[in-house]
C-alpha cells in the first residue's frame with residue numbers, strides 16, 4: 001500500500017471527573033487525512049485545508065507524530081501528509097490529537113501494521129505535546145482505541161479500554177472562540193485539597209463501574225468535576241447557563257470538553273440528546289457568539305480507513 005485516506009474522529013477528554021485520564025470518541029465529527037509514501041525519507045506536510053496551521057514538520061503535531069513512528073520503525077521511506085480539518089484548532093474536542101492519532105494510525109497501515117494500539121498511542125502523544133506542552137494521552141487513546149478509554153499510566157504507557165453502554169449519546173456545543181490547551185493548563189492549581197481529591201477519584205471509580213454495568217443513574221451521579229471545572233469554566237461564556245439547560249432537558253450530566261471551549265453532555269438515547277441540543281442552541285442563539293452543535297453516538301471503532 002502506497003497511499004491511505006483516513007477519517008480521524010474528534011474526542012472528548014477528561015469526561016468531567018477524569019482529568020488527563022478519561023476520554024471518549026465521537027462518531028460523526030472529525031478530520032480527513034491522506035498520507036502517501038515517498039521514496040525520499042522524511043516528512044512533508046503538503047496540504048492543509050480548513051485551518052491555518054504550520055506546515056513545518058516540527059511545528060505540526062502530525063509532522064512530529066509521523067517522525068516518531070517512522071523513526072521507531074526504521075522505515076526506508078518517507079511520507080507526504082494532507083490534512084483536511086473539520087475540527088477547529090483550540091476547540092476542546094481534540095483537534096490536535098485527531099491529527100496526531102490519525103497520522104500514526106495511517107503510517108502504521110503503510111508499514112504493514114507492526115505496532116499495536118498502545119504503541120501507536122505513545123507515538124501520537126509525541127505529536128500532541130507540540131500543541132499542549134505535555135504528552136497527555138486522553139484524546140489520542142480514544143481516537144486510536146475507539147469508545148471510552150482510561151489512561152492508567154503514561155510512563156510506561158498503559159491504556160485501558162472501557163465498554164460503551166449502547167444507548168449513550170453525546171451532545172456537544174462548540175462556541176467559536178479559541179482556548180489553547182496549553183493556556184487552559186497553565187491556569188490550573190498545582191496542589192489540590194485532599195477532601196476534593198477523594199470525591200474526584202470516587203467519581204472516576206464509579207463512572208468506570210457504571211460504564212461496565214450500563215448503569216445510567218450511576219453515570220449521572222459520577223459526572224462531576226470539583227477540581228478543574230471551577231477554574232476553566234470562567235473562560236467559557238455562558239457555561240453555567242448551558243450546563244443548566246443540559247441538565248433541565250434530561251442529560252445525565254456533562255461539563256467542559258477537554259480544555260474547552262466546547263461543552264459536552266451525555267444522554268441516554270438519541271431523543272434526549274436531541275432535546276439537549278435544542279436547549280443549548282436556545283442559550284447560545286441569544287448571544288452574538290457563533291457556535292456548532294453536534295449530536296453523536298459514541299464511536300466504538302475509532303479512526304476509520306476511507307480509502308487505501
Ligand SMILES: Nc1ncnc2c1ncn2[C@@H]1O[C@H](COP(=O)(O)OP(=O)(O)O)[C@@H](O)[C@H]1O
Pocket residue numbers: 053054059060061062083088089090091092093094095096097099100130131132179180181182258259
Ligand atoms: N495538525 C494540527 N491540528 C491542530 N492543531 C495543531 C496542529 N499542529 C499544530 N497545532 C497547534 O495546536 C494548537 C491547538 O491544539 P489545542 O490547543 O490542543 O486545541 P484542541 O483542544 O482543539 O486540540 C494550535 O496552537 C495549533 O496551531
Ligand SMILES: N[C@@H](CCOP(=O)(O)O)C(=O)O
Pocket residue numbers: 011013014019020021091092093094095096097136138139181184185257258259260
Ligand atoms: N486532559 C487535557 C485534554 C485537552 O483536550 P483538548 O481537546 O482541549 O486538546 C486537558 O484537559 O488539558
